[in-house]
Structures are given as C-alpha cells and as structure tokens.
Amino acid sequence: MKSETFLFILSIVIIILSFTSIFVSLYKNPNVLQKLTGYVSTNYGYVNLSISSYVSINLSTDSVSWGSGAINSGETNATLYTVRNGSAVVQRGNWSATNVTALHVENMGNVNCSLSIQTGKNAHDFFNSLTNSNEQYMLNVTNKESGSCSGDLLGSWVNVNKTSGGTRFCNNLGFNKDVNEIYVDVLFTIPYDAGNIGQQSDVIIITGDASG
Amino acid sequence: MKNNSKDNVNNVVVVLVFAFFAISLIMFAYTLYDWGVKTTGYATGYVNITVNTVVSINVTTGTVNWSSGTITAPATNATLTTHGTDAGTATNGNWSGTNAEAIVVANIGSINCSLAISGTKTAATFFGGSAAQQLYQWNVSNKEAGACGGGETSMKNTWANVNTSAATVCNQMDFHIDNNEIFIDFKLVVPYDATNTGALYDIITISGNTAV
Numbered sequence: 001m002k003s004e005t006f007l008f009i010l011s012i013v014i015i016i017l018s019f020t021s022i023f024v025s026l027y028k029n030p031n032v033l034q035k036l037t038g039y040v041s042t043n044y045g046y047v048n049l050s051i052s053s054y055v056s057i058n059l060s061t062d063s064v065s066w067g068s069g070a071i072n073s074g075e076t077n078a079t080l081y082t083v084r085n086g087s088a089v090v091q092r093g094n095w096s097a098t099n100v101t102a103l104h105v106e107n108m109g110n111v112n113c114s115l116s117i118q119t120g121k122n123a124h125d126f127f128n129s130l131t132n133s134n135e136q137y138m139l140n141v142t143n144k145e146s147g148s149c150s151g152d153l154l155g156s157w158v159n160v161n162k163t164s165g166g167t168r169f170c171n172n173l174g175f176n177k178d179v180n181e182i183y184v185d186v187l188f189t190i191p192y193d194a195g196n197i198g199q200q201s202d203v204i205i206i207t208g209d210a211s212g
Numbered sequence: 213m214k215n216n217s218k219d220n221v222n223n224v225v226v227v228l229v230f231a232f233f234a235i236s237l238i239m240f241a242y243t244l245y246d247w248g249v250k251t252t253g254y255a256t257g258y259v260n261i262t263v264n265t266v267v268s269i270n271v272t273t274g275t276v277n278w279s280s281g282t283i284t285a286p287a288t289n290a291t292l293t294t295h296g297t298d299a300g301t302a303t304n305g306n307w308s309g310t311n312a313e314a315i316v317v318a319n320i321g322s323i324n325c326s327l328a329i330s331g332t333k334t335a336a337t338f339f340g341g342s343a344a345q346q347l348y349q350w351n352v353s354n355k356e357a358g359a360c361g362g363g364e365t366s367m368k369n370t371w372a373n374v375n376t377s378a379a380t381v382c383n384q385m386d387f388h389i390d391n392n393e394i395f396i397d398f399k400l401v402v403p404y405d406a407t408n409t410g411a412l413y414d415i416i417t418i419s420g421n422t423a424v
Binding site for chain 2: 056059076080
C-alpha cells in the first residue's frame, strides 16, 4: 500500500473518531464549548449563567462512640443500639449510652441523589466471636425530615455491607431544605466470647450519586 | 516541483487532522471530568466501642448439708462423701446424703480464669479428737468436659486436705458455655471421739483471677 493511501485512510479514521468525540462531549455538556473558549456575541448583549448540579453529603454527627464496657456476667451477648437523636439503648451490658446518637446525614448539594453505605468491617471482622455466634453489626436508616429518603430498606435493621459500593438505602435523597436529612442508627450485638477485646472501630463510607 | 507541492499539501493535512483530533480529545476528557465531579459525593462516619473482659465466678450449688447423724458402733469413724450431682454417701454412719451434693462452680465471665479455693478449718479444727480417725478433704473435677483444662494442677481429680490458704486448683478455667463448670466434692471422716459436736460448718472461699 502506498504511503499516501495509508495516510488518507488514517485521516478518515481519525476524523470519524474526532467527530464522535465532539458529538459525545456536546451531548453530555452543551456548555463545554463556552467554558473552553469563551466568546462574545455581537448584536446582542446577554447574561450567561451556568449552574452546575452537584452532590454534597454532610455528616453533622459523624461518630458513634460507645466508650468502654463489658457484657453482664452469665449473658451470652450484649446489644447496643442508637435511637436517632434520642437516648441509646444498652441491653445486658454496662456501656454508657450518654451522648451516643445516630449518624446524621444531609444532602447539601442541589440535586437529588441515591445514598449507599459501605463499612470497613462486618460483624465477625468487628468482634471475631470464637463460636461465630451472638454477633451483629447493623444499620437502620430513617428519615429525620419526612420524605427525605425513599427506599425498601428504610426503617429496617440491615446487616452492614463491606463490599465495594455498599448497600443502597435511599433511591432519592432530597436536596430541598426541610427534606434532606436522615439518621443512620447503628446496632451492635457483642458476643461473650469475642476474640477482639479492647477498643474496636470502623469507618463508614456514605456515598451519594445523582446519576441514579 | 509538482511532487514537492503535493508533499507540502499532505503535510499540512496531516498536521490539521492531528490538531483536530487533539482538540476533540481534550473536549471529551474535560466533559467526563466535569460530569463526574457534579454527580457524586461522599462522607465518612466512624463507630467505635471498647469491649472489656470480665472474670465472674458463679456458685450454682453452694451448700453441702449432711444434717444430723451419728457413727454406727463399733466403727471408730464414719466417712461422708459427695459424688457430683448424685446424693452423698455415708459409710459407718446414719447421716442423709439427700442434700449433700458437690459444690458446682461456673465461670460465667468472658475470659478464662484461674480458680483458687480455701476453707477456714482443717480436720483437727473441724472435729477435734483423734487425728488418725479424721479427714476433711476436697476433690476438684470437671462437671463439663474441658472446663478445667490446660495447665491443670496436681490437685485436680485428687482428694487433698482442705487448705486454709488459697490453693489454685485450676489454672485455666474455661468460660465457654457447655465447658465452664466444675465440681468440688468433699469427704468428711468423722472421728468417734470428736470434741466438737452439734452443728458444725465451714466456709469455702472460691476466687477467680485472670488466667496466666
């Protein structure tokens, strides 16, 4: 094949790719041309304002800290759980429930979003019961403000999920003021034969996604 | 001359095609970047708890009661022995063993522990009379398999004189349900010439410490 023919075919392929790329760019973001280049329209004066949508998840209460305690003698487990912004509950143990409340999540952005929660550990990772029993680590998402979140799991205790992406609790977390806040309650059942003794902790990742 | 002109045109075309391609790629990349930032957001929460261990000893059967009796003549002593949860037996005497079962001790804490026991009397201080005709002994054995296992002491499964100072009878007493109970059986050899008569008793102190 002559080099000129090869060059011609290569040019055609690149042009096709370029047009495809430009088409996708303009389809996804019609303002990209203006952002990249900027231009002045003659004949008309006008104000051009581009408002981008964004998701911003804020945790105004970002820590559930139970402090130190032990299971009551003779019991096979103790159960501890937060109750929204009220008093937490301790059953069969001597942990203090003072100042232990649910995580408080707000959508501070300007678009509705789904909400998923991923943890770093599951119940067994957290407590390591030697008999692999009597251990739970669960979450319960409820609306702080009515209508903030919708989803099949709302109001139910659900085992935590440490796999990538976590569990979707809200299909549509609102962003409008007064309908954009939820609670994430946390429940522990601590086994009497826990292999992990002393201070235990976990990180919870809460992700909002406006793309669905 | 003609060929040189043609080559120049080709070079210009190549440069223009690649420039076009580069611009389209930049637009495409910018679009993807801009689009992604707007649609996701995440926040991080934390949970933590401190789990303490507990040593807790429970005496589920705490009294060995032989009630009233006498030595059968012409024996010079009577032997009273407990047998776990079975009724006690009296040899050469008419004491009832109905309420004379072994003391049962359970580790209901959340960690293995050592176990030490002590009485307040010896055979001599319990009965008085002929030293050769009297005994006051205990015998520690597992009620549940493996309850007192690992680093066992020489006192286990052996009749030994009651010690008025704390004697370790179990180095590793298990805390797991179904493996955490032991018996302390007692043997009393009552001399015919006991100087202490009437209702006699002793107090057994049982203490658990973190196993080493």
